[in-house]
Amino acid sequence: MDCSRTMINDRLHINRLFSPLASNPFFSFSDKRPFRPSSLKFQTQFPFNPSHIQVDTNTRREAVVATTYREALEFADINWDSLGFGLVPTDYMFMMKCSQDGKFSKGELQRYGNIELSPSSGVLNYGQGLFEGLKAYRKEDGSILLFRPEENALRMRMGAERMCMPAPSVEQFVDAVKLIVMANKRWVPPQGKGSLYIRPLLMGSGAVLGLAPAPEYTFLIYVSPVGNYFKEGLAPINLVVENEFHRATPGGTGGVKTIGNYASVLKAQTAAKAKGYSDVLYLDSVHKRYLEEVSSCNVFVVKDKIISTPAIKGTILPGITRKSIIDVACSKGYQVEERQISVEELLDADEVFCTGTAVVVSPVGSITYLGKRVSYGDKGVGVVSENLYSALTSLQMGLTEDKMGWTVELN
Known part of the structure; x- marks a missing residue:
């Protein structure tokens, strides 16, 4: 396999996948770590929706690449029947920051992975942090449903006020949730096999020694496919x-x-x-x-x-x-x-x-x-x-x- 060519094709795919979002002032895409497609396996179970990718048909090679993605994007290769309520690392996370002016910067997609925090960050020293939880479900036709994301946005804003933190607007929150779900679409379980759990975090990431609100905040979202929270399922x-x-x-x-x-x-x-x-x-x-x-x-x-x-x-x-x-x-x-x-x-x-x-x-x-x-x-x-x-x-x-x-x- 020509890895360098594959990486170029992967990047081409990402740009095409998120092209409808390119004009959104809140978001951008940042892939700061090498993309290794050899570590990712796919399986296809639903027909491809051609609106997902804009296919350039000028050359046969690009048509073949696009066809490959059409066949590959629907599902990650995991055992959906064995899903519990545990973390399954996915492809991307979303992040944006807010400084002392109270305004959040342009958010971006990043490869899922560890984040860097100061040992003196507000969240580590004084617990200045909030989180939310919501789910995405796959319909029989392959489309995806979010459930009341604006309610999570409003609850985070209420919690942020109590914790002396700035919070994303409802629009920023909901748009970020949509973006991260579509970026990790192949991890949304087939209908009846579970859901994609979405975890937004808001934390005081800025360094602070004395007890005070942090000077910087980070809004981050990651996702994981999940099954039942209790192993009993609907059993009592x-x-x-x-x-x-x-x-x-x-x-x-x-x-x-x-x-x-x-x-x-x-x-x-x-x-x-x-x-x-x-x-x-x-x-x-x-x-x-x-x-x-x-x-x-x-x-x-x-x-x-x-x-x-x-x-x-x-x-x-x-x-x-x-x-x-x-x-x-x-x-x-x-x-x-x-x-x-x-x-x-x-x-x-x-x-x-x-x-x-x-x-x-x-x-x-x-x-x-x-x-x-x-x-x-x-x-x-x-x-x-x-x-x-x-x-x-x-x-x-x-x-x-x-x-x-x-x-x-x-x-």
Whole structure:
């Protein structure tokens, strides 16, 4: 194989692939590391969409090169059936920076890889960082759907205000998400095999010694194909109620998606998993009686066909899947209440389920509280959770009409 010629052809392909984005003032393409196509394997499962690449037919050789890409771009060569919720390195990441003037520079695509940070960066020393999570799904015709990306953009902006950080505009955020998904299109799993998890990060990358906002910020997005978050899939999970450690306190940062919220749950979560539980359900830190959320999920309780979930009051993350499930449930005629829910109500519920970007909807098979275990139903997968899971995932994957206007289609 002539590697130098192949690299030129790869670069030609990249320029063609992103030519519609060339006029976007927010973005550029930067490939700072050698592209080694010999390390990448492809397989084809969907017909090529000719709008993806502008083919120059002046010479037979270029036509052959273009045909090769047409056949190669659809899927990476991995075992889609074995996907779990773990990192699979992909081709590209997106990055842009913001200095003290509060304006973000022109963003660019870079090959996926390590980044450089000062030992004195704000994110490393003072935890000045936020992240988001959203997914892209492949439809049967090969096109790709994003689910409510503007909601993630708005939540990041809300969190950034709390953490004294500048944030990309909604337009910048959504355009960057579209760009990174299309750059890694071959890593979007076939329909029914999973999704492409999208992880936007906003961090204080500038050096700062004293406690203060960082002088520079980096917005970065990477992606990874994923399967189910819990190995059980839609099968019921088993939770334990934590009454010693707390995830958040009133007036703190529990209501924003800051990185510190997640490190604080690791101790209780690790202990719970060592005892065979799937995860931990936290109570409020004041009364130690009212439900808050699971480590990275919101929780719902069903009793007498009424769906209840803890109200958003500063200590609970306003989940986008949570918000969507409430709207879907209401559209199906369910009564939904957002209020305080005591642990006693939890133990007396007909059905319990969790929601989140990673899990979508996860039914709860049992809850253990102070050594007492309560199980829900014969199989743990309740009618309500199964109904809502089916409705939302069908919408996300383009299997049903999106009457909510939540999905964004990429071609």
